[in-house]
Amino acid sequence: MIEIKKKSECCGCTACANICPKNCIEMREDEEGFLYPHIEKDKCINCGLCEKVCPVKNAKENKKEKHTYIFQHKDDKIRRQSTSGGAFTAIAEYIIDKGGIVYGAIFDDDYNVIHKGIDKKDDLYKFRNSKYVQSNPKSTFKEVKENLEKNRYVCYSGTSCEIEGLKNYLSKDYDNLVLVDVVCRAVPSPLVWRKYLTLRKKQYKNIKYIMFRDKYYGYKYSNLSIYNKNNDRKKEYHSGVESDPYLRAFFSNICDRPSCYECKFKKDNRESDITIWDCFDVEKFDKSFDDDKGTSRVMTNSKKGEQIIKEISKNNNCEEIDFEKATKGFLAMYQPVKTNEKRDKFFDDINNLDEEEVFRKYFPDTYKVKIERNARKFLLKTGVYKPLLKIGKLIRKRD
Ligand SMILES: Cc1cc2nc3c(=O)[nH]c(=O)nc-3n(C[C@H](O)[C@H](O)[C@H](O)COP(=O)(O)OP(=O)(O)OC[C@H]3O[C@@H](n4cnc5c(N)ncnc54)[C@H](O)[C@@H]3O)c2cc1C
Ligand code: SF4
Ligand code: SF4
Ligand code: SF4
Incomplete structure (x- = not known):
């Protein structure tokens, strides 16, 4: 029977739950909002199939022609x-x-x-x-x-x-x-996403569609967008990677x-x-x-x-x-992303603070953020966004 000693040993794929001949594996959310298998041990017949299908326990490296x-x-x-x-x-x-x-x-x-x-x-x-x-x-x-x-x-x-x-x-x-x-x-984490949604649903009624990687400002400066059912542009939300708290949470590897x-x-x-x-x-x-x-x-x-x-x-x-x-x-x-050192505290707060407080605490709209946002929009308008982005990436050596 599959045993997960550390949470990093399970990617939540559900293969074990699907293969179990006794249906004794149920995927349940933990306190961070991720799914993990839970086994009803008295029903298990120790067939070993769950371990056999686990992709984390059976890592592959087959050479391919690419x-x-x-x-x-x-x-x-x-x-x-x-x-x-x-x-x-x-x-x-x-x-x-x-x-x-x-x-x-x-x-x-x-x-x-x-x-x-x-x-x-x-x-x-x-x-x-x-x-x-x-x-x-x-x-x-x-x-x-x-x-x-x-x-x-x-x-x-x-x-x-x-x-x-x-x-x-x-x-x-x-x-x-x-x-x-x-x-x-x-x-x-789906839990962090639900928390963020609660925040936005209070501010934006009649949500038609949400895009995490919208091209509202073009491909090179992607943003999170919330579109409105009445196509009322004043009630839309478009916020870039430097400003939107959910995208900032994602790109800072905190959740x-x-x-x-x-x-x-x-x-x-x-x-x-x-x-x-x-x-x-x-x-x-x-x-x-x-x-x-x-x-x-x-x-x-x-x-x-x-x-x-x-x-x-x-x-x-x-x-x-x-x-x-x-x-x-x-x-x-x-290369796997590096754990943000505030991750544990962030998840404590996600479970204890309200949605507005938690995102404001970790991703406040500081002067620095406001300056970066305005600079990006100004550079986009003037057409020098792309060359500067390239120089920035070279300096920071990132994708
Ligand atoms: C969570 C995530 C992180 C990514 N990170 C990077 C990155 O760091 N660098 C990079 O170059 N590309 C990354 N990508 C891939 C990239 O964003 C696009 O998916 C890819 O370029 C294909 O785009 P497309 O225009 O062909 O398709 P689109 O139509 O935009 O992509 C849709 C495809 O993505 C799949 N998909 C969407 N969300 C999820 C999800 N949550 N879980 C599983 N599948 C999903 C859909 O099933 C579908 O196959 C990431 C994708 C996801 C989902
Ligand atoms: S980085 Fe992607 S492939 Fe790797 S464990 Fe996470 S979701 Fe799976
Ligand atoms: S060992 Fe077999 S019966 Fe037991 S949990 Fe795994 S798949 Fe199910
Ligand atoms: S097969 Fe492995 S990685 Fe997939 S859900 Fe089960 S334990 Fe997790």
């Missing part, structure tokens, strides 16, 4: 809604055209992030844009297996640990399965899942068929792609993945790039 690309969806509206270049939508469209079903992270009616299957192109917008919260896979692993066994084409997308968990759960290769992982720096600080899935050789991530420095590869509307970097890790990208590249903007150049020095791909 190709890398820069990619833009042909439809600018789709690109605008997507985090980077809309590569994921193009892959999903391909699967649906073949009568398949696509799984990924969406908001439910209360803005919790969950995994769900979609088989209509009109609903694909629900997947678009990264949700900076750990997604609850719910019963999707079992659904995937059922669909695969009915010979339906299935695409499953998620973080690399979710993909390895699903692959272990399925325990064999399926020709009709396509796995897509996003390169993720880390996943924040991530413990397993992310010791992530075992940050590597070249990935178990998915296709890996997707951002490309802020697209001008390095091809200046003609640099339109500030977003570009995805795509890596194929299998023949199946390679064949799909070749196929969808016919109708989209896609160019092969050098693997070394595409991945070199990209921290989110190789």
Whole structure:
């Protein structure tokens, strides 16, 4: 039976709960808001399956033949809604055209992030844009297996640990399965997200849609946006990475899942068929792609993945790039984030202070923040934002 000695030993993928033949594993939220398996020990028959499927306990390093690309969806509206270049939508469209079903992270009616299957192109917008919260896979692993066994084409997308968990759960290769992982720096706590939502719901009524990585100010200066059902622009919220308290919490590594600080899935050789991530420095590869509307970097890790990208590249903007150049020095791909020293205190406060107090305490709107916000907006207007951002990154040596 699986034993988790330290919280960092579980990435919350749900593979163990799904495989258990006695249904004696339940995923329960801890005090930080992350899901962990709880076992009803008297029902357990010690079959060992839960340990066998755990991706953290069974880390893999299989060598893959890889190709890398820069990619833009042909439809600018789709690109605008997507985090980077809309590569994921193009892959999903391909699967649906073949009568398949696509799984990924969406908001439910209360803005919790969950995994769900979609088989209509009109609903694909629900997947678009990264949700900076750990997604609850719910019963999707079992659904995937059922669909695969009915010979339906299935695409499953998620973080690399979710993909390895699903692959272990399925325990064999399926020709009709396509796995897509996003390169993720880390996943924040659903509890912290709910706290932030409570704060914003008090201030913004009639919420139509929330985007964590909106391109309201362009791709290079992404922001968190809250859109209004009446399309009343005065009641919208758009706040950049330097100002919005939730984005500041995410990018300061204060509320991530413990397993992310010791992530075992940050590597070249990935178990998915296709890996997707951002490309802020697209001008390095091809200046003609640099339109500030977003570009995805795509890596194929299998023949199946390679064949799909070749196929969808016919109708989209896609160019092969050098693997070394595409991945070199990209921290989110190789290096776990460092724990913020205030993390424990932050979670104490998340459980004890009210939402306004806790975000004001850790992420106050100081003069420094206000100056940075105004400077960014001024530089955007004057057109020197991009060159200065590049210099800043070189100095700070970050992605
Ligand atoms: C939590 C998180 C952190 C990330 N960190 C980085 C980073 O540091 N550097 C970088 O280059 N790229 C990062 N990415 C990837 C990047 O943001 C885009 O997902 C990627 O560029 C693909 O964009 P797209 O335009 O093709 O697709 P989009 O349509 O924007 O992406 C949608 C895809 O993301 C998946 N997804 C969205 N939210 C979640 C979630 N919470 N859990 C699992 N899957 C999710 C959907 O299932 C779908 O496959 C991160 C993504 C996530 C979810
Ligand atoms: S050992 Fe088998 S029965 Fe026991 S919890 Fe794990 S999967 Fe379930
Ligand atoms: S990582 Fe997945 S399989 Fe392993 S213990 Fe956690 S939920 Fe279970
Ligand atoms: S950083 Fe690692 S452990 Fe965390 S969600 Fe991403 S792949 Fe999983």
